[in-house]
Amino acid sequence: MGEAKRVHLVDSTLRDGSHAVSHQFTPEQVAKIAEGLDASGVEYIEVSHGDGLAGSSYNYGWAAASDEEYLRAAASVIKRGKLTVLLLPGIGTQEDLEMARDCGAQAVRVATHVTEADIGEQHIGLAKKLGMKAFGFLMLSHMVPPEKVAEQAKLFESYGAEVIYVADSAGAMLPDDVKARVGAVCDAVNVPVGFHAHNNLSMATANSLAALEAGATYIDCCLRGLGAGAGNTQTEVLVGVLRKFGYETGVDFYKVMDVAEEILEPLMHRPQVIRNASLMLGYAGVYSSFLLHTYRAAEKFGLDPRDILVELGRRRMVGGQEDMIVDVAYQLAQRKGGA
Ligand SMILES: C[C@H](O)CC(=O)C(=O)O
Numbered sequence: 001m002g003e004a005k006r007v008h009l010v011d012s013t014l015r016d017g018s019h020a021v022s023h024q025f026t027p028e029q030v031a032k033i034a035e036g037l038d039a040s041g042v043e044y045i046e047v048s049h050g051d052g053l054a055g056s057s058y059n060y061g062w063a064a065a066s067d068e069e070y071l072r073a074a075a076s077v078i079k080r081g082k083l084t085v086l087l088l089p090g091i092g093t094q095e096d097l098e099m100a101r102d103c104g105a106q107a108v109r110v111a112t113h114v115t116e117a118d119i120g121e122q123h124i125g126l127a128k129k130l131g132m133k134a135f136g137f138l139m140l141s142h143m144v145p146p147e148k149v150a151e152q153a154k155l156f157e158s159y160g161a162e163v164i165y166v167a168d169s170a171g172a173m174l175p176d177d178v179k180a181r182v183g184a185v186c187d188a189v190n191v192p193v194g195f196h197a198h199n200n201l202s203m204a205t206a207n208s209l210a211a212l213e214a215g216a217t218y219i220d221c222c223l224r225g226l227g228a229g230a231g232n233t234q235t236e237v238l239v240g241v242l243r244k245f246g247y248e249t250g251v252d253f254y255k256v257m258d259v260a261e262e263i264l265e266p267l268m269h270r271p272q273v274i275r276n277a278s279l280m281l282g283y284a285g286v287y288s289s290f291l292l293h294t295y296r297a298a299e300k301f302g303l304d305p306r307d308i309l310v311e312l313g314r315r316r317m318v319g320g321q322e323d324m325i326v327d328v329a330y331q332l333a334q335r336k337g338g339a
């Protein structure tokens, strides 16, 4: 038998997954989940507001506790894994990153829109100065061709990023789209490449495998697939599937299944299924964390959320423009009312 290929897993239940519980995890719950992930052997455990450090706000949804409380809770139980944070330049600041480092975060993923890696240069630089592992994370990578993703990945690499991620934030890609983008990035940079999937078209696990086939070695996942929109690649499923494909994750399959069923599942507000609106997010190629905002706006203005999503896709709206959803809904309602 050949040597198993190593895959690095980044579990984002306590970051992307927080979208699905409206950022209402308590620090005690965070500690329990982080402890379970760590005991299962998960290498990177990401803890932040769904929209990254300092995401707790009117715009992105108030969290039940501060970043510092969450990070300290997780750091107090993580023994083997690396506590990781996500930071969107413009939302999170240098001070937020320093605070995360003080709390014990060892890695940061600096996330920018796929065409805007340049706004991540200072944060990558600071992360390295603080002794943290710095990842560059290209959001909504489906929106541009593979060459453009590769160009932006090279920028991240030039700033010192040690891993570059292709993120299918809207769950809009099919395996060939993933292979084209991940393959182009792998050809362009000399650092490891990762992939972050969303499950809007039920392709998250298949797309994660496609990314590995194209050369990625880091893959994101969340217990029970918890996450924005239709959620992410399901950690415990991915661990089982990767075993069957001959990959080594270092994660104990049974233990991680138990963490999902016994610790995470009772905390979920609703089952993580692909509802029609999430399907529409993938279909229309719209940012996953727009979903709850879209539902709220649809209810407020008496609209079908699918119409709002199609319009958001048509306008090519990007992460950070959540406040515009209400404007779009208002305009659609005006049009519908014949005003
Ligand atoms: C801040 C975003 O939600 C990052 C992410 O998980 C994605 O782009 O997908």
Ligand SMILES: [Mn+2]
Binding pocket: 016, 169, 196, 198, 227, 228, 288
């Ligand atoms: Mn995501």
